[in-house]
Amino acid sequence: MKILIVDDEDIQRQKLVQLISESPLSFSDILCAPEVPTAIDIIETHHPDIVLSDIRMPVKNGLDLAQYVKETYPEILVILITGYSEFKYAQAAIRYNVFDYILKPIDAESTLSCIRHAIAKLEAARRRESNYEVLRSYFNENESYIQKQFLQELLFWSSPMSEDQLLVQKNLLHIDIRDFRLVVIKCHFYIDSISNQIEEKYYYSHLAELAIKKRDNNALLYNIGDAIYWIYPSESDGFSNYAMMKDMELLLNELKENDVLFQISISSLSNNFNHLNTLRRQITICQSHYENHPNDSIIFYDDLSTKSYCLFNLHEKAQFLSTQILAGNVKEAAKCLDSFSSDLSESKSISEEIFFFLLSSLSFTLREITQIHELKDEILNELSTLKRTIGKSYSINPFFPIVTSMCRLVNSQYQANGNTIVELVLKYIKQNYNQSISLTSVSEYVQRNPSYVSRLIRQHTGKNFTIILTELRIEESKHLLKETNKKITEISDLVGYPNQRYFNRVFSSYIGMSPNDYRKITQTFN
Template sequence: MNNPYRVLLVDDEPIILRSLKVVIPWEELGMSIVGEARNGEEALALVNELHPHLILCDIRMPIMDGITLMKEVMIDNSSIIFIILSGYGEFEYAREAIRQGAFDYLLKPIDHEELESVIKEALKRLDSEQSEHSEHEYLRKSVQALSSLVREQMLAEILFDANPSYDRLYWLKEWELEYPYHMVVVSLDDYDHLCRIWNTEEKKLWLFAIRNILLEFGDEQQCLTQFPFHSGEWIMIFQKVDIHSLITIGQTLIELIRRHTKLSCSVGISNRYNGLDQLNESYQDAQFALARRFIQGQEKVHTIIKQDKQQLAAQLCMAYLHEMEKILLKSLQTLDITQFDLHMNQLEEQLAMQECTKEETIELLYRLSVLLHRQMENMGVCSIAVMDDLLQSLMMSETLGEMLQVVRSKFLEWMKLANSKNVETDGGTLITKATDYICSRYHYDLGIDEVSEFIGISCSHFCVLFKQETGITFLEYVTKIRIEKACAILRNSDVKVYQVAPLVGYQDPRYFTQVFKKMMQMTPTEYRTAQVNGV
């Protein structure tokens, strides 16, 4: 074994200690003597320092006897195994030791063969407990990882959909987001340019490196959660951190990413929000803050200033705009140019009634454009860089009509381009393309990011669309395909079970067996036997 079990010897007779060290083949048994003590008090101190797995202990010792030592140790270390050594006249002590939880006791003078036999039995228990602990730890980490993945996916769905379904809110409603939080969005600068110079593997490597930096730093800063949301963009949520501290955190992140990857990024921080129903709004806040990098520059932390009561008109306009976003999004998704144009006219009328200032109007329209642009990007029509041009055009416009025309003409241009390219916006077509890809690469380490990139939409959009079209999650579908392929191999070949695992995408044969049994209600070996016997 890699780490031998630690043994502590306790006896007030030096000759017995020397004998115990040499008569038992400790190393062959996978054990190592890590300490010796002459009485219970010395032993107790060593237990706290050395954390032994097994203690071989005399009953009668000065200062603190063996039974008292065992009672003290087992208060906080009940898994430690005690083997008690006692004289012929100490039977009552030995019986008490067994009652208190000793593994076994031996009479002096010690029969070394008997002692070795008892130690081997103790070793079996230690192996069993370690195996059980390893299994529990494996399951704990698996559940923790799965829990984190499910939570990230649910949050991504809520962020993608401004009006999430009740079910998702039900499962998360008691979660920590019931308490106030700020959202921090970390976004790579010039991501569109980077995507043109990176190949697929380079892109995966760089994004993986940045996520690791964010995970490690987020844990240090007690970040509630952090996960990739959109291409070149990561979400972080902080609680009990004021805005000034968040600005410092953002600056540190920018420096860390620059130092370790030589890449430039910017950080957008939202206002303070509370509850899952405001998660999408906090994201829009952070996105809008990031839009300031056009004016303020890259590699900076950008914040959004909360509106006060004197800006009520702008707030009312935002409420209307929020509803209009959904309508315009639907027009984009269906590439309905007539409906989009109609709703843009209605928006112009509403903005004229609100009499917003030029600055307020630019902010509102740019915020709307960011959301609509995200949909067009998911459809593979436009790139990130064009948003800077759009903001510049808005700022150069002198009237509300000119501003609306900038937005209208840009999105109509993209919609026409989508129609002319016959972009695959139909969910069924996209997911069919995805499932075909999965079926051709199920035996590799296949991730959501790879498949979503292959069909040209974002991870978050892909998660939602895949579940809508197939009725199951991406992970469930991949598992289903892999187990189906495994069944075919088991039915039609003599390949050993442990060799089947890597053939269908599992590097750990034990984990493969667990997944197979869960799906098929029998192990791979049982399945093969049943097929041979025609059951």
């Protein structure tokens, strides 16, 4: 690891070189430059890991160097040396991603501590990079396996991914399929008494997989036992259906040389991978059809009677709708509600059976919302009004405002609960700011997860935990500096900063001057 010291004062440079070389810090090279242009040449040639630079120098200053490093070698960490009167420059350095600053007069302990922190950050970044390379290598070597895990989750898990998660996964796995059908190929023996039948089924399904890969090496497949799940790209026009049928027939012709019967089940068309679990259930319906029609080799789900399946599917959708409402997710709840109509017809009209099924489902979901609120009474009245609906046609449209109101009711309940928790958190901080407290200790006090508490604090106050705690400590220290004659060391300890040097830095970063300068100014005006 290399460090570059940039300072126009020879004595200062020599002192820093001596300090670092005699310390336990391990640098392969300690480089020096008396000015910024020379420093830039050294950076270009030797590529140091850390640049330790004074701010005020002739020709160009330390901020110019920090800007150059940020734009050209952002991985290099810059530490600036500044005096109290130059603090406004140090604040400007934030724009250039300066790692830290050291206050003049230079203190050996704080300087070495600052450099140690920079080394630790660089080492952590290199470990992350190394881990990332290992993960990337593993992914490249096991992409096929990871792809199968992805399909397994979508096929057999009932909880859908978010649209963002799905998009990330598809991009990561280089899946570029828009409209598709789920195709399942399963083998059956003509003779039931063949020995080692299970092993042979696995073998023949493997032959089917090879035959598919021969036709399309990038085919998206999931092989489990004697069945192959195939994400088959397709279009909605009739020609595509005809072409798909011919494609399946050609595949069966290639496989018929073996003493095995292959049967192919084909789902409805979809453009959403989250529908795979539902499409798999359609395949189950197709496969049950084979029990009564063993001579059929290719079955499209769309050709079967779907009434029983649609009713089954309604319960599944209703469960998902309830989950989204109780999560306060208006967008996903509305999308799910819309599917009750779009799945069964092209218009917003629905059957009487589905209309009253939805009424019952939403009524049960409303009971799970425990909050007492006038909005809940309004929703109950709207549901009661709909229950008295009698007509020749029924529509999904009246349910949209009801579902939206239910989501609002849930979110208001979350808001009320969140307010209570944040109030407890703020009370705890106010009572214990002079102690060594953290987000973890606060979370334990309110008996909640730290990440949840952190999110609540930001939502309700617009600030994070650290900022709230620091602002309270700084305000109290300002009061003690102005109204008492206590030593700064004592004040630092009273407001929760056992380390006075750290207190000085934090105070200066918030107020723009040191605690001592603040006391002098306030006493002068008073």
